[in-house]
Amino acid sequence: MTPIDILIMAAGKGTRMKSRLPKVLQRLAGRPLLHHVLDQAAHLQARSAIVITGHGATEVEAATAIAARVEATFDLQFVRQEPQLGTGHAVQQAVPHLREDGTVVVLSGDVPLTRPSTLRALVDACAGERLALLTVELADPTGYGRIVRGADGAVRGIVEHKDASEAQRAITEVYSGIMAVPARLLAPWLALLTNDNAQGEYYLTDIVAMAVADGLPVAAHRISDALQVAGVNSPLQLAELERAHQLRQAQALMEQGVRLADPARFDLRDDARTGARAALVCGQDVEIDVGCIFTGRVELGEGVQIGAHCCIANASIGAGAIVHPYTHIDGEKLGARVGEGALIGPYARLRPGAQLGREVHIGNFVEVKNSTLADGAKANHLAYLGDASVGERVNYGAGSITANYDGANKHRTVIEADVHIGSNCVLVAPVTIGAGATVGGGSTITKDVPAGALGVARGKQVSIADWHRPAKQPKP
Ligand code: UD1
Numbered sequence: 001m002t003p004i005d006i007l008i009m010a011a012g013k014g015t016r017m018k019s020r021l022p023k024v025l026q027r028l029a030g031r032p033l034l035h036h037v038l039d040q041a042a043h044l045q046a047r048s049a050i051v052i053t054g055h056g057a058t059e060v061e062a063a064t065a066i067a068a069r070v071e072a073t074f075d076l077q078f079v080r081q082e083p084q085l086g087t088g089h090a091v092q093q094a095v096p097h098l099r100e101d102g103t104v105v106v107l108s109g110d111v112p113l114t115r116p117s118t119l120r121a122l123v124d125a126c127a128g129e130r131l132a133l134l135t136v137e138l139a140d141p142t143g144y145g146r147i148v149r150g151a152d153g154a155v156r157g158i159v160e161h162k163d164a165s166e167a168q169r170a171i172t173e174v175y176s177g178i179m180a181v182p183a184r185l186l187a188p189w190l191a192l193l194t195n196d197n198a199q200g201e202y203y204l205t206d207i208v209a210m211a212v213a214d215g216l217p218v219a220a221h222r223i224s225d226a227l228q229v230a231g232v233n234s235p236l237q238l239a240e241l242e243r244a245h246q247l248r249q250a251q252a253l254m255e256q257g258v259r260l261a262d263p264a265r266f267d268l269r270d271d272a273r274t275g276a277r278a279a280l281v282c283g284q285d286v287e288i289d290v291g292c293i294f295t296g297r298v299e300l301g302e303g304v305q306i307g308a309h310c311c312i313a314n315a316s317i318g319a320g321a322i323v324h325p326y327t328h329i330d331g332e333k334l335g336a337r338v339g340e341g342a343l344i345g346p347y348a349r350l351r352p353g354a355q356l357g358r359e360v361h362i363g364n365f366v367e368v369k370n371s372t373l374a375d376g377a378k379a380n381h382l383a384y385l386g387d388a389s390v391g392e393r394v395n396y397g398a399g400s401i402t403a404n405y406d407g408a409n410k411h412r413t414v415i416e417a418d419v420h421i422g423s424n425c426v427l428v429a430p431v432t433i434g435a436g437a438t439v440g441g442g443s444t445i446t447k448d449v450p451a452g453a454l455g456v457a458r459g460k461q462v463s464i465a466d467w468h469r470p471a472k473q474p475k476p
């Protein structure tokens with residue numbers, strides 16, 4: 001098999017994005033467009049990938065080199081194109097870095113949704129010896145290069161929209177911007193390019209007529225799914241491709257049996273903060289209501305139910321757990337774990353290092369950070385647990401908090417099994433509440449409470465009999 005070398009054009013400016021960020025670094029499903037394209041190189045088991053950069057080159061190269069170092073299975077190089085004199089000129093910059101024995105697959109850094117099977121078919125059509133074009137039928141071909149065929153149906157050339165005659169503009173089969181070509185043929189053709197055309201650019205597409213003139217057959221692999229070759233030029237197009245990509249992911253999950261209330265209201269993204277790839281791993285009979293956003297790697301055990309509008313990142317939810325609406329779970333780098341049969345939310349917040357055992361209950365407006373809750377522990381209302389170890393069956397009252405931060409350092413709170421913490425308590429860490437102890441409501445606890453004891457720390461209630469409230473003075 002001929003080795004594959006990928007060439008990705010990413011020098012363009014992307015003016016219509018109106019953004020400081022170079023276009024190919026704009027994110028689709030949390031992942032830069034260019035990285036989606038680099039994934040294609042991995043799918044094709046490419047030997048190497050060359051990215052042609054220009055506008056924002058330093059930024060594009062830095063953002064891509066880091067990601068590639070972590071996961072690439074191929075050699076990655078960057079070649080600068082300055083100034084940008086057209087797609088043919090872009091490919092010319094890469095020629096000195098191409099190896100003669102390879103098949104070059106030309107891709108665009110702003111076309112993220114091409115299916116690996118499509119590129120595979122294109123490479124097969126090239127067969128290591130022909131120029132092969134990926135073409136697509138478009139109802140409105142305005143702006144694209146048209147595929148000009150002879151009377152016998154064979155491809156004769158590509159004519160750019162601006163250079164096309166009225167008759168040629170009526171052609172609806174267009175060049176997608178993606179081709180496969182043997183490297184040894186490419187270099188001599190590129191050397192012959194001129195910029196004698198409507199845009200004064202060196203058109204890569206002019207090599208098609210050169211191949212024909214050399215008596216070489218040109219293959220066209222025609223697809224009908226325009227999405228696969230759609231580029232991003234504006235925020236609107238980016239959003240359209242985002243929805244299309246999310247729908248694909250939703251459909252794949254539904255094929256596995258996951259029940260999404262609405263595949264059009266589902267999002268699964270890479271985690272840009274941690275670099276974690278999007279992965280939603282579901283057991284059987286998982287149900288996900290509308291408007292949920294999953295980020296990074298999320299595992300949902302058998303029978304898990306996720307209510308509407310939850311955001312869940314880098315977390316694992318055990319079998320049978322129910323996450324009620326508007327819950328925010330974010331494990332960031334540390335991860336977050338919800339035990340089997342747990343009940344979370346509505347309006348709960350689990351932060352990095354939240355480790356909940358089986359059948360734990362976390363209710364509305366409860367925040368848990370870097371804390372372990374053993375099986376059956378409950379914090380049902382308006383509470384904070386930070387840097388705490390909570391034993392089995394503990395009941396943590398409404399409005400209670402761990403004061404884990406003294407302004408300089410964080411300290412741990414240990415609450416042993418079967419403890420009952422009343423409402424509105426402050427547990428000033430470091431502090432330990434012994435097994436089976438009770439803390440009276442409204443207490444500020446600064447000293448350990450021994451096992452089995454009642455700890456109370458609050459002003460004593462007094463009753464003053466016959467108390468007269470001040471009366472309102474009559475107006476003068
Ligand atoms: C190109 C094709 C056209 C095809 C269309 C599909 C040519 C001459 N025309 O047109 O037949 O239908 O794509 O979208 O190839 N780029 C560089 N350096 C440059 C110029 C462009 O890196 O000097 C990059 C751009 O950033 C972009 C890609 O190449 O990623 C395509 O360039 P663009 O200007 O969009 O080409 P089109 O005019 O759309």
Ligand code: CA
Nearest residue numbers: 108177231233
């Ligand atoms: Ca384009």
